[in-house]
Amino acid sequence: MNLDLGYLAYPRRQAGYDHDLYAWRNLHAAQRVAWPGGARLAVWFCIVSEFFPLAPADTPFRAPGHMQTAFPDYRHYTARDYGNRVGIWRLLDALEARGLRGSVAMNVAVAERYPALLAAMLAGGHEIVAHSTDMNGAIDSSLSAEAEEAVIAETAARWAALGQRPLGWLSIARSQSFRTLDLLQAHGFAWCADWVNDDAPYPFANGLISLPLNHELSDRQIINTTQATADSYARQILDAADCLAAEGGRVLALQLTPYIMGLPYRMAAFEALLDALMARGDCWVAPGDALLGAWTG
Amino acid sequence: MSGTEDPGLYAYRPWPERAPLRWPDGKSCAVWVAPNLEYYEIDPPAHPLRKSWARPHPDVVGYAHRDYANRVGHWRMADAMGDFGFPGSVSLSVALCQHHPEVVADAAARGWEFFSHGIYNTRYAYGMDPDQERAIIRDSIETVRAATGQTIRGWLAPALTHTVNTMDLIAEAGLAYTCDLYHDDQPTWVATRNGPLVAIPYSLEVNDHYGFFVYNMSPRDYADTLVRQFRQLADEGAGAGTVMCIPLHSYLIGQPHRIGPFRAALREIAADGRAWITTASAIVDRFQEQLRP
Numbered sequence: 001m002n003l004d005l006g007y008l009a010y011p012r013r014q015a016g017y018d019h020d021l022y023a024w025r026n027l028h029a030a031q032r033v034a035w036p037g038g039a040r041l042a043v044w045f046c047i048v049s050e051f052f053p054l055a056p057a058d059t060p061f062r063a064p065g066h067m068q069t070a071f072p073d074y075r076h077y078t079a080r081d082y083g084n085r086v087g088i089w090r091l092l093d094a095l096e097a098r099g100l101r102g103s104v105a106m107n108v109a110v111a112e113r114y115p116a117l118l119a120a121m122l123a124g125g126h127e128i129v130a131h132s133t134d135m136n137g138a139i140d141s142s143l144s145a146e147a148e149e150a151v152i153a154e155t156a157a158r159w160a161a162l163g164q165r166p167l168g169w170l171s172i173a174r175s176q177s178f179r180t181l182d183l184l185q186a187h188g189f190a191w192c193a194d195w196v197n198d199d200a201p202y203p204f205a206n207g208l209i210s211l212p213l214n215h216e217l218s219d220r221q222i223i224n225t226t227q228a229t230a231d232s233y234a235r236q237i238l239d240a241a242d243c244l245a246a247e248g249g250r251v252l253a254l255q256l257t258p259y260i261m262g263l264p265y266r267m268a269a270f271e272a273l274l275d276a277l278m279a280r281g282d283c284w285v286a287p288g289d290a291l292l293g294a295w296t297g
Numbered sequence: 298m299s300g301t302e303d304p305g306l307y308a309y310r311p312w313p314e315r316a317p318l319r320w321p322d323g324k325s326c327a328v329w330v331a332p333n334l335e336y337y338e339i340d341p342p343a344h345p346l347r348k349s350w351a352r353p354h355p356d357v358v359g360y361a362h363r364d365y366a367n368r369v370g371h372w373r374m375a376d377a378m379g380d381f382g383f384p385g386s387v388s389l390s391v392a393l394c395q396h397h398p399e400v401v402a403d404a405a406a407r408g409w410e411f412f413s414h415g416i417y418n419t420r421y422a423y424g425m426d427p428d429q430e431r432a433i434i435r436d437s438i439e440t441v442r443a444a445t446g447q448t449i450r451g452w453l454a455p456a457l458t459h460t461v462n463t464m465d466l467i468a469e470a471g472l473a474y475t476c477d478l479y480h481d482d483q484p485t486w487v488a489t490r491n492g493p494l495v496a497i498p499y500s501l502e503v504n505d506h507y508g509f510f511v512y513n514m515s516p517r518d519y520a521d522t523l524v525r526q527f528r529q530l531a532d533e534g535a536g537a538g539t540v541m542c543i544p545l546h547s548y549l550i551g552q553p554h555r556i557g558p559f560r561a562a563l564r565e566i567a568a569d570g571r572a573w574i575t576t577a578s579a580i581v582d583r584f585q586e587q588l589r590p
Contacts, residue, residue: 002424002426003344003345003424003425003426003429006342007342007344007420007425007429008420008429008432008433010392010416010417012338013392013395013396013416014395014396015395015396015398016396016397017339017396018336018338018339018340018396019339019340019355024367024368024396024397024399025368026368026372026399026400027368027369028369028372060353061352140352140353141353141354141355142353171357173358174357174358175352175357175358176355176357177353177355178354178355194357194358194361195357195361196357196358196361196362196365197361197362197364197365197368197369198365198368198369199369199553214552214553215358215362216362216552216554217552217553217554225513226509226513226514226515227513228513228515232515235515235517236515236516236554237554239516239517239553239554239555239557239558240552240553240554241553242557243373243553243554243556243557244553250553252553
């Protein structure tokens with residue numbers, strides 16, 4: 001096998017990135033974001049609320065957490081539904097018992113199917129983040145431009161029919177195409193949380209804002225992928241808080257999955273983590289829209 | 298020299314029968330840190346033998362995760378190393394000199410050594426003919442020289458992709474060491490068609506990528522792994538000095554939940570007293586002075 005000569009050509013070997021989506025910066029040389037009340041650290045709880053249709057569409061790919069056995073996969077359908085019936089209520093209760101507000105990145109199908117959950121979320125003062133239609137609503141560059149735009153437009157329209165207008169977007173599996181940032185902006189979104197390259201907000205070239213939702217600190221990564229205990233998860237989050245608070249102007253983002261963190265045997269560790277974070281005395285807990293507001297000043 | 302059964306790179310030497318090898322000041326284990334300063338392309342050309350990204354381009358998580366290194370992680374990692382006296386010997390995607398010269402300049406200003414890790418970590422050497430591979434070696438030498446004034450002495454193949462000619466060609470270009478061979482905890486001589494090279498241990502098994510994404514370690518377990526690796530090698534290296542590399546990627550070790558435990562590991566290794574904390578070149582020079590091919 002020989003490689004053709006083009007393999008040693010580097011057409012975008014240039015100053016800055018090999019794309020035009022956003023500009024480079026050194027976070028440590030950038031101006032520190034001033035969080036309200038002089039807080040050293042902004043803490044963002046972002047619960048994901050997902051509806052997995054019993055038949056996976058696989059267009060363009062099967063979302064993490066989706067069905068795994070031959071049809072009908074009652075095992076995973078119901079285990080995921082546990083998150084919406086039970087787990088998320090525990091997580092919301094844990095936040096609200098401490099007077100904390102977070103975000104819920106919700107498939108619009110969840111809000112339509114379970115109005116009581118939507119109502120409770122809104123009553124608790126939590127923020128809705130658009131998270132596509134349902135877990136068959138993944139996007140990537142193998143979708144046609146029309147199909148991708150349809151997913152984003154349909155998500156916005158179905159939220160509007162519920163009287164809601166989320167400003168934030170989280171893609172399924174954080175997967176985007178090269179078109180996504182422009183489509184999100186065209187459909188009225190102000191920010192997305194898919195790009196895991198920073199610990200503070202920054203602007204994309206088209207004016208959309210990136211909010212940092214570190215996938216490495218998600219319960220899915222730490223507990224499901226690395227098979228850590230909830231106690232280890234809590235330890236890791238507190239170590240992260242030490243680092244980020246020492247630097248100042250950073251976001252500690254906790255992406256929480258109700259069918260993972262909301263299991264009975266994990267809740268005590270999670271609640272102890274909340275208490276330990278609050279006991280620091282230097283944390284400002286805020287949903288995405290408030291982070292954005294503080295960042296824009 | 299290279300065969301399809303044994304690549305013919307080095308001779309077998311039983312661990313208990315090593316010739317004396319001394320590190321400065323009676324230290325038993327040479328410790329070097331190899332930060333990988335990398336650039337991964339968002340939309341690289343396809344290689345017939347290896348996919349660059351798991352997902353269709355752009356692989357947002359894959360790309361952005363690695364981009365975290367050049368926006369955030371590098372300075373955390375570098376400050377931790379500096380605070381405990383560990384210089385870097387940089388495995389450099391040399392195109393980083395074009396894309397983010399600020400990161401390369403920061404490493405140079407800290408007095409770190411550079412060697413090549415190819416042009417991009419999304420361009421693989423498999424299937425390159427000798428002239429193509431010569432081109433990336435020459436590009437590496439010239440690019441690093443222009444950016445830092447340093448003449449590179451070592452090679453870690455881009456994304457650990459090789460050809461059977463790689464060792465011959467880096468020796469031909471005058472390089473002194475390879476980080477691509479994982480057969481030992483001491484430097485060894487490697488035979489090439491163009492004279493001997495030194496294989497310096499790169500300790501792939503304690504690479505942060507292995508720790509976090511092969512073995513799924515927690516940050517504190519990884520830090521403990523580094524200390525245990527060091528203690529064992531320091532125990533064994535009194536007569537025939539050993540080498541421990543700490544190969545790093547700041548998109549991993551520079552994450553907020555990992556940097557604290559990493560700092561604790563560096564503090565402990567530095568405080569032990571048996572570590573010769575140094576650079577790849579210094580280890581290679583000491584080895585070459587004492588043991589002949």
